[in-house]
Amino acid sequence: MMLSKNAVTVLERRYLKKDANGKPAEKPEDLFKRVAKAIAEADKEFNVDADIKATQDIFYDMMYHLKFMPNSPTLMNAGRPLGQLSACFVLPVADSMEDIFDALKNAALIHKSGGGTGFSFSRLRPAGASVNSTGGVASGPISFMKVFNAATEAVKQGGTRRGANMGILRIDHPDIMDFIQCKKNTTEITNFNISVGITEEFMKAVHEKREYVLFDPHDKKECGKLYAPDVFELIVKMAWTNGEPGIVFLDRINRDNPVPSLGEVESTNPCGEQPLLPFESCNLGSINLDAMLIKKGNQYEIDYQEFEKTIRNAVHFLDNVITVNNYPLAEIREMTQSTRKIGLGLMGFADILYKLRIPYNSDEAIALAEKVMKFLRDTARDASGELAKERGTFPTYSESVFKSKGMVQRNATVTTIAPTGTISIICGASSGIEPIFGLSYIRNVMDNDELLEIHPYFEEVMKERGLYSKELMSKIAQEGTIAHMEEIPQEIRDVFVTAHDITPEYHIRMQAAFQKYTDNAVSKTVNFPREATQNDVRMVYELAYELGLKGVTIYRDGSRDAQVLNIGKVN
Ligand code: UDP
Incomplete structure (x- = not known):
């Protein structure tokens, strides 16, 4: 499997089954098999003759190739006694x-x-x-x-x-x-x-x-x-x-x-991307956009056929989760099954912008965001409609807004942009729709060794151009941005932007571009430089209101003592 060292560490620490001595009792492949099998089982509820094995193989393939990942509780608990699958x-x-x-x-x-x-x-x-x-x-x-x-x-x-x-x-x-x-x-x-x-x-x-x-x-x-x-x-x-x-x-x-x-x-919910009714729960899942690219000649493009297939399979997966989920309370089961909300989103957006050579802070990136998310939403809705034909609509459909629109649906909502904090590490993808935080940074490892981590696509382009050196990477790790480095060609500096090179206005505009085609909400942090003023923050709140966002989270660099990610050094 193509798992990074960080991915393996995360899986071993929290996700793999453990034996009595606390040692992993399954490999990552076994985890994906366990999850695929438990979730495919739901097909039987709707069709006694369903080919469970075929569904299981489809679900396994999506996770094995890091194309789609359900939220952490599904990975941890599916096919195990707890069986609670929602985040x-x-x-x-x-x-x-x-x-x-x-x-x-x-x-x-x-x-x-x-x-x-x-x-x-x-x-x-x-x-x-x-x-x-x-x-x-x-x-x-x-x-x-x-x-x-x-x-x-x-x-x-x-x-x-x-x-x-x-x-x-x-x-x-x-x-x-x-x-x-x-x-x-x-x-x-x-x-x-x-x-x-x-x-x-x-x-x-x-x-x-x-x-x-x-x-x-x-x-x-x-x-x-x-x-x-x-x-x-x-x-x-x-x-x-x-x-x-x-x-x-x-x-x-x-x-x-x-x-x-x-x-x-x-x-x-805690990170703000999922509005819910009292006693309602929702299970999320995200498609790794980086795994949806194909190379034509020496250029990348989105493989919309593959994307469509993955969206349809992901909707099938998430609807199955609702059926086999072991709910912590009877009220939660009843409420959740009455609307059957799912939240399909994506990760790796910043990664694909690097590969497509589109700056995150550009109108072209905003247009791509809208195109990708519209495709995701329309296809997911279509898939939910198809499921409704086989399995029936969600039970409160006749009271819903879909009824009056004459739109048959299996799920009252289909799209959410989650933070993908852990599943993006498993997939080796940039998280959700966030820009890359640092192109190169120093990570402290256990024995106080310092490890230089470099974004792989940045490393690739620098090597291709013959510009790569350890010294330069360390300098970038210290400065946190290449925006002002004259030794790097302008077109590379324009594309390889990081969170702090992007103005708060562009952060908000990007959030709005995704929100436009998202049923639920969008997880996004609007980063401000340390020297930003209260006036800057107020203007962004006003803009968020004007652009139709459902909420805003901001963060000004250095404003909390214990910051998770620091430019210059990461623990
Ligand atoms: N969440 C939680 N505890 C955590 C991280 C996440 O309860 O430590 C929940 C929370 O509702 C959050 C949702 O999981 O909004 C999705 O977070 P994320 O996408 O980061 O989760 P992942 O599936 O990547 O672990």
Whole structure:
């Protein structure tokens, strides 16, 4: 198998079955066989004569050749006793002690199986409100988030992965000002990403420079007002300070809710790409675009036939996951199977831009993003329609927006752009739609040795041109960018751009290009240079709103003490 050293390390550490001594009891090939077999089994539910072996071979081939990878819980748990296959969950948190601690227990069970949980805390009464049964006062959403955070820390997912959470509070909740600042101390609430749930009414109030109304979630009555531009400014200031809170546009997300009769979407999963109804879960999978290229002469192009085949097989795979999934709760099974949402996305976008010699920050790249994603969405919808003919529509189809459009579908949503944090390492691909972070960087390895890692396509082109040298690669690792290196030809500097060479506006425009053809949302971080101002951040938030995004996450270089990726050095 064509697995990199990093891929093998990741698989051995977290994904392969282990024996009693903690040694791997399967090889990567066995893992893909185990997963393909367990997921192909679902075909039997719809057709007793189905050729399971043929389906199994198709699924195995996609994973073996690193063309498609399902989200981590599927790789870890398919064909094993736990059998929990989804990465994304949203749990409701209602305003009573019983409900709050039910949600906490359910989250712990989900984390144990490798899934991440999102919550809206907007239904909790504000800090200081009265509690009838005790005559005391409520401690409010933020204090309960701290309890959820501590529980997450304790569970640590028993050897799979750490629990991740999303915490959302609506902009019209009375505790919003405290929420916006609740991660000011970066050592607190560390197992949560936080986002402010923004409404159209709030954005209108920002633009009209006026106050907006706060509501008591308990009785839905007005309970105060805030001056919208000040609140917006505080969000911008905090995000500029250390990257949080993010924002999600709740009304916009609900405008795209495919089955409004099932209720309102109030939260997303931890990384923001998957809005879900309370008790709904979703399984994701991503196609590696780099594996969809063919070489014609000495130039690459996308093999759309191969891409189409992979999309159809991936939709089949993800629909099967819903059928064989072992859900952590009866409510989650019921809700998930009523909409059968899947989230097919992609990874390796930045890699193919290097190979196609298209700069990420160009109109040509934006046009390619739209073309690729439209093809993915249209083909996935067509595949979901075909499945519906064989297997039936999703059970709430008759209440859905598809019914009125006369569009038969098996799945209420088909596309999501996930971060692909781990599966991109397994595939040796750039993550999701993100640009490359560094062309060359120094990685510290265990015995304090330093290893120089170089992006393979960059290395290839530099060698072809006779420009490659260890010294130059080390210099690039230190500087983090080749944008200003005159010893490198301009056309190479234009194509091999990295996250920090790309302006925040281009980051946002790229996110918008993918969002245009994505049912759910798009995982993307908008990188800012260290010297960016709060004004720059505000402008990007405004642009995100104008371009129809469902949310934004920003990060200003150097604004957190422990940064995962550093220019110059990576641990
Ligand atoms: N996720 C999680 N814990 C993690 C990483 C991810 O719970 O440590 C969940 C979370 O819902 C996230 C989703 O998995 O939004 C997808 O993340 P990613 O694509 O990075 O996962 P992968 O499948 O690559 O591991």
